[in-house]
Amino acid sequence: MLGPIIQRFSRNSYRWSNGGKQALGPLAGFPSGACVLPRSDVLFSRIDLESVPPRQRMDALRLELEQKSPFDNVSGWVLWQGSLACVWYWSKDLEARVRQAPQSTGNQLEFVPETALWPQLGTGDYRWVQEQGSGLVLVQYRHPKYGMYEKRYPAAVSREEVAAWLQRHGAGDVSADTLVPAASPGYEKPFGQSLEGRSSSLESRVFPLSAALLGFFVVVYGVAIVRAGVEAENAREQAEQIEQSISGIVALRQKAASLQSQTALLSEFNAPSQVEVAAELAELLEVEGGRLVRWAYRDGRLELSWEPEGPLPDSTRVITVLEEAPRFSDVQAQARGNTLMEISTRVATASLEEPVND
Numbered sequence: 001m002l003g004p005i006i007q008r009f010s011r012n013s014y015r016w017s018n019g020g021k022q023a024l025g026p027l028a029g030f031p032s033g034a035c036v037l038p039r040s041d042v043l044f045s046r047i048d049l050e051s052v053p054p055r056q057r058m059d060a061l062r063l064e065l066e067q068k069s070p071f072d073n074v075s076g077w078v079l080w081q082g083s084l085a086c087v088w089y090w091s092k093d094l095e096a097r098v099r100q101a102p103q104s105t106g107n108q109l110e111f112v113p114e115t116a117l118w119p120q121l122g123t124g125d126y127r128w129v130q131e132q133g134s135g136l137v138l139v140q141y142r143h144p145k146y147g148m149y150e151k152r153y154p155a156a157v158s159r160e161e162v163a164a165w166l167q168r169h170g171a172g173d174v175s176a177d178t179l180v181p182a183a184s185p186g187y188e189k190p191f192g193q194s195l196e197g198r199s200s201s202l203e204s205r206v207f208p209l210s211a212a213l214l215g216f217f218v219v220v221y222g223v224a225i226v227r228a229g230v231e232a233e234n235a236r237e238q239a240e241q242i243e244q245s246i247s248g249i250v251a252l253r254q255k256a257a258s259l260q261s262q263t264a265l266l267s268e269f270n271a272p273s274q275v276e277v278a279a280e281l282a283e284l285l286e287v288e289g290g291r292l293v294r295w296a297y298r299d300g301r302l303e304l305s306w307e308p309e310g311p312l313p314d315s316t317r318v319i320t321v322l323e324e325a326p327r328f329s330d331v332q333a334q335a336r337g338n339t340l341m342e343i344s345t346r347v348a349t350a351s352l353e354e355p356v357n358d
Contacts, residue, residue, distance in 0.1 A: 011031070012024070013033050013035070015035070016037055032109070035109050037090060037111060044087070044115075045089065046086055046087075047087060050082075057080075057085070058078075061078060061085050075090060077089075078193060079192035084146070090111075112190055114187070121142040123144045124143075126140060128162055129181070131183050137154075138150065139151040141171055146170070158176075159176040163176040278295075285318060285322075288310075289310075292306055301345075306340070306341045307340050312335050316333075318333040
């Protein structure tokens, strides 16, 4: 819907013909108005700029046209196909004559060749335009790899000549019997771009609204920043107040952690001597030789694996003997195979109040 709305508010366009301007009404793609140049006033050239960086190709194309063109001042319209520029170009003196003609719309008028308004050829398609009463015959062909080709004849040509030209430029096996000349196609949305890169009058109409919207967003963004700064300051003050209110709790937690670490340190002094524990176990179980495979003592829990020289003692007897001793409790004993006895028991720690024997 946007295209028809813009075209409705666009300026009128014209077609230059026989030294005069013919009104066309609003033309799609040209809101500021355009002057359509007939193919008889426009030249065509193909310029390959593969060795030029993409950002510099437009400037390089202008320089190439100034060197190749028969005009002192040149203007044009380009269709890019990769690095290949297919250019329709004309003299700027022609533009000056158009602006001086009646019904002129000033410098906002944009110039476009009529071939850029024809339906764009598909890959491998061709067009033969030959009208009654027209002094210029035009043949176009779009190669799948090498882009657009265009041939101009000052007078009517035969089918055989057109077929030969198409075959020379890669159109394949084109039969002269199937070629039929046609009238100029109707105008559609333009393809390609102007070498001048002029801005349309639509920009001057849209720019004030765009500037107003930009100013509105700047104001809204500024207010949001200020408000966010105020809220951040309030949040910082609240955080400081909360930190002060809980400082006593934090100090108590730190003191409790310190006491807990000191208690753990003191409990290490209450741990029984593992040498004494081993001696008492050997006495209770009447150990006479053998090999201690594993000994692990942690948090008052002793786990050991013992391989006696003789037969394994009875697990029930081991539990009974150790449970009767005051130092051991929660005893578990289990034979592993025929050679290994595993024992797990809790070892009572010595009380701090008990006198220490020298």
